[in-house]
Amino acid sequence: MSILEKIIEHKKMEIAALDASALRRAADSAPPPRDFLAALKRRRFSPRPSLIAELKRASPSKGLLAPHLDLLQVADLYTQNGASAISVLTDEKFFMGSLSTLRELRARNLKLETSHVTPLLRKDFILHESQLYESRVNGADAILLIAAALTDNVLFVDLHACALNLGLTALVEVHDEAETERALKIPNIQLIGINNRNLATFDVSLETTECLRPMIPPEIAVVTESGIFTADDVDRLAKANVDAILVGEALVTADDIPAKVRELSGAIP
Numbered sequence: 001m002s003i004l005e006k007i008i009e010h011k012k013m014e015i016a017a018l019d020a021s022a023l024r025r026a027a028d029s030a031p032p033p034r035d036f037l038a039a040l041k042r043r044r045f046s047p048r049p050s051l052i053a054e055l056k057r058a059s060p061s062k063g064l065l066a067p068h069l070d071l072l073q074v075a076d077l078y079t080q081n082g083a084s085a086i087s088v089l090t091d092e093k094f095f096m097g098s099l100s101t102l103r104e105l106r107a108r109n110l111k112l113e114t115s116h117v118t119p120l121l122r123k124d125f126i127l128h129e130s131q132l133y134e135s136r137v138n139g140a141d142a143i144l145l146i147a148a149a150l151t152d153n154v155l156f157v158d159l160h161a162c163a164l165n166l167g168l169t170a171l172v173e174v175h176d177e178a179e180t181e182r183a184l185k186i187p188n189i190q191l192i193g194i195n196n197r198n199l200a201t202f203d204v205s206l207e208t209t210e211c212l213r214p215m216i217p218p219e220i221a222v223v224t225e226s227g228i229f230t231a232d233d234v235d236r237l238a239k240a241n242v243d244a245i246l247v248g249e250a251l252v253t254a255d256d257i258p259a260k261v262r263e264l265s266g267a268i269p
Contacts, residue, residue, distance in 0.1 A: 027136040049238055049242050053265075066253060105120055122142070127149065143169075171223060250264070
């Protein structure tokens with residue numbers, strides 16, 4: 001069984017414990033999401049893609065990265081040094097994440113003026129609409145839909161539509177041409193993430209973005225994910241005409257996190 005299959009099996013058990021009706025009622029009264037997509041589109045007025053900075057303590061492929069990181073403190077460093085948005089891993093078993101981090105960041109954002117707020121992406125394995133309500137309740141502005149985890153096209157489309165109806169931006173993640181073609185058939189798709197990691201071998205290559213980006217129409221915003229560590233990587237991906245980069249490992253393992261955020265975001269010190 002692959003790592004993805006193991007994650008999905010465990011996620012199904014988590015979903016079975018959710019009260020979809022209660023979460024839906026709570027979502028109806030939750031504060032409105034912020035415009036995650038608009039935060040990324042500054043790329044069209046800048047030589048550098050926008051930075052989605054990820055809060056990440058561990059991963060199945062790399063193991064422990066920064067298990068004792070103060071995620072709330074790091075989120076502040078991300079915002080202060082040029083990140084356009086923050087990705088919050090909420091899977092507990094495989095990534096040492098937590099919904100409480102997302103919830104606390106949202107609570108802090110509610111106290112700020114709109115101009116100082118950094119939109120939040122919930123990074124998890126979404127397989128059921130109850131997780132979308134849960135995301136909304138806990139303060140997400142955007143959610144991740146992974147094509148490789150959503151092999152049922154009807155479910156794929158329905159979850160995307162449900163997310164949009166809740167006011168959430170849906171980041172649809174693809175890894176290859178077949179998944180990109182599936183994503184492009186989703187009605188009203190606005191944002192595609194190209195993951196440079198091969199799910200079978202876990203090898204990472206920025207060529208994945210360079211190959212897949214031309215398939216995606218210019219009106220759809222594109223995020224590139226995985227394998228981004230240096231300013232040279234960012235410059236290379238900028239030439240591929242992506243709107244944003246999503247970076248986790250390079251940031252949380254950096255000796256100087258603020259400097260690394262500035263390097264990858266292109267922010268002036």
